[in-house]
Amino acid sequence: MLIKSTEIIDTFAEAFGMWGSRVIVTGETPKWAMAAARSMTGFATSVIGCKCEAGIEGLLTEDETPDGRPGVSILLFAGSAKGLANRLVERVGQCVMTCPTTACFNGLEVEETVNVGGKLRYFGDGYQSSKLLGDQRLWRIPVMEGEFFVEESFGIQKAVGGGNFLVLGEDLNITLAAVEAAVEAMQLPGVILPFPDGVVRSGSKPGSKYKALPASTNDAYCPSLRGRAPRTELPEEVTCVLEIVIDGLDETAVKEAMRVGIMAAAREGIRQITAGNYGGNLGQYHLQLHELLRG
Amino acid sequence: MKLSLHTLPTVPLEAEVICPDKFIGNSLDAISAMTVMHGNQACSLADFFTLTDDGLETIEVDGDLSKVKLIGSEMTQGKIIIKGSVGAHLGALMTGGEILVTGNAEDWVGREISGGRIVIKGDAGHLVGSGVRGSDTGIQGGEIIIHGNAKNEVGNGMRRGLIVIGGNSGDFTGVNMKAGTIMVLGQLGQRPGASMVRGTIFSTQSAQLLPTFTYNTTYKPTFLKRYLIYIKKLGFTIDDAYLNGKYQSWSGDSLELNKGEILLFAE
Known part of the structure; x- marks a missing residue:
């Protein structure tokens, strides 16, 4: 041809069959949302060496995000559901929670979920609090700049x-x-x-x-x-x-x-x-x- | 199913039978014969209402129902539309489904509910989403949305869920609150959050707080914007100033765990 x-x-x-998730990161400005997204998708080229593969799926406007702020959609993949759950906790915890002004939401409405915010909440050392909005459980973790707002469960699916x-x-x-x-x-x-x-x-x-x-x-x-x-x-x-x-x-x-x-x-x-x-x-x-x- | 009030009750009418769970699987005749208490007198539903089976699962009720109590009690599913005003204890102990009232509601709207949604387009009386006297627990889930004003003790003992008041709320909003969220788009009455343990009370106006509340900071709580966007989709008008503004954060009640918070719009 x-x-x-x-x-x-x-x-x-x-x-190959993998497990995938979609993470929505928002920030006060597009710059900070992107800063977290770049950090979260760094060192994630191949499961062989990085345990996961991740990338930026696209930019989101204020109308497209759960908290009305500019955002970035990230896809993250791993070889197993358990591995994906671990990578999500590590990367949301180390790359998104640490980044000024960000919040983090699940972007995949599917049946199977893994606990992310529910594990990160312990960083709050007892000062964390949860909110239940509809069926969505969200965690507020106090940080030096304000609070990190993160969804408890993230959808995962075969990919x-x-x-x-x-x-x-x-x-x-x-x-x-x-x-x-x-x-x-x-x-x-x-x-x-x-x-x-x-x-x-x-x-x-x-x-x-x-x-x-x-x-x-x-x-x-x-x-x-x-x-x-x-x-x-x-x-x-x-x-x-x-x-x-x-x-x-x-x-x-x-x-x-x-x-x-x-x-x-x-x-x-x-x-x-x-x-x-x-x-x-x-x-x-x-x-x-x-x-x-x-x- | 359509119900139209043809005889005004002279004393409160206890009509907990007006509920999708009670109607499902019953014929028009059987529903018409269901018992309602008019004071201490047992009557049939048909003694007060004209019933029409329109083949729809939604129950539509019209007339001046301000003396008709307990509509939608223990409701788990379906929808009730009340065209007009309604009496006390609307949707008491409800766990699912939706109730819409186009007019006003009397006291105890959504008493001790744990699921579902109640929407009042007008005003509501006292004790919205509260527990009965003697109980320390109010609503444990679900949503109560009042587009107008509400009187005293909104969310007394509330443990979970969301209460939105589009206008002003009366005194002791969130009194004895255990958790959950109360959003008042107007003015809070006196002593909001008295004896609250956890949970969030929000207002777009400043308020006089009890001395057992301590000022934390003025900031932009991300979660609040998420909530404001959520209620905007429920039909409330939310100014951009509130969506993007800063809020005073207060912790209390220090006579309890001091884990509750009141957020007041600052700028």
Whole structure:
């Protein structure tokens, strides 16, 4: 399949089942809401090294947030429900509660929930108080600037992590321009791109010659290893490969993000777009590139 | 089901049978024959009301019901609409459903409820959301929304839930309060929060507080904006000044646990 002059390889992205949550952070000004959001989504690129994957889903206006202040919507994913619960407590506690003026609300109305505010409340040392508004239990934790207002329970649901595609370009600048355009197009509800500004250069393969490592550099896609690695997947003209990884609250959202991203990335100078998989033996989702592009 | 008052009671009429839980599964004849107490005299519902089965689950009642007590008592589900004013003990012990009154209500609106929502478009009498005399616990959940004024002892002994007064409240608002939230968009009467243990009383106006309350600070409580947005959606007009303003925070009653708070609009 060709999009413009870019060949789309007939392969699939191998994605995994994860657990996902949506956190709404608000602040007195957009700056402080974003400060907390950046902090909360920091060091959250890959579950392999960070225990979770997180990113900013979008900005929210005053009309879209529970407390009528500017906000940011964050998606956070982990490999298990318990792991996600732990990461939420850690990150809301360390990154949102600490940030001036912020409040934190659940953004996912689903049946299954985990306790977040109900655990953080103990920071109040007995001065905390709760409020029940409708069915929503909220905690007020006194802090030096005023009080941190946080919802007790956050919804979690099964989600999809590790959707991906690789952009194989003729040089660095062309490839950067292609992935930047893709990332811009992929700002959609229900998905995040957990790597720095949405892009990863250190794509990995499972395993390593070093036994302690669960993953190592994807040598078949490293241009500098073309002559040394046991095999290469790179056409001769390709000098740069960048990958975009997508986590989403469901498979449909991930596929749609991949579709618009690939469409935006395809251009002159991008020789191929392909996807990372492990032979189909590890992940439960096989996101076929040709199929999702045909709609 | 539609009920229209055709005979004014001369003494209070105890009509706890006017409740979705009591009507469900009964024929029009059976409902018409349900017992109401007119003073100490047992009568049938049809002795005072004309009943029409319109096939809807909502109960609609009209007429001057200011002497009709206990409508919606122990209600768990459904909806009652009262077109006009209503008597005392409306929705007593209610746990679910909704009651809407287009006029005024007498004393004891939502006495000891633990769920559901009662909305009074006009004024309410004394002891909104309170416990009966001798009980130390008022409402334990649910919402009581009064668009007009309310008289004394709003939320006496309140343990949980939300009471909103769109106008002014009388004396001893939140007296003996254990927890929960009382929001008064007008003026609080005298001695608000007397003997309160926990909970929040809020007013958009300044108030004379008891000496057993201590000033904390003037700040913007985030949770309050959440509440104001919530009640705005219930039909109240909330000025931006209140949404974005600062509030004086007072702790009390220090004769009790001193864990209650009164928030008064400052600027």
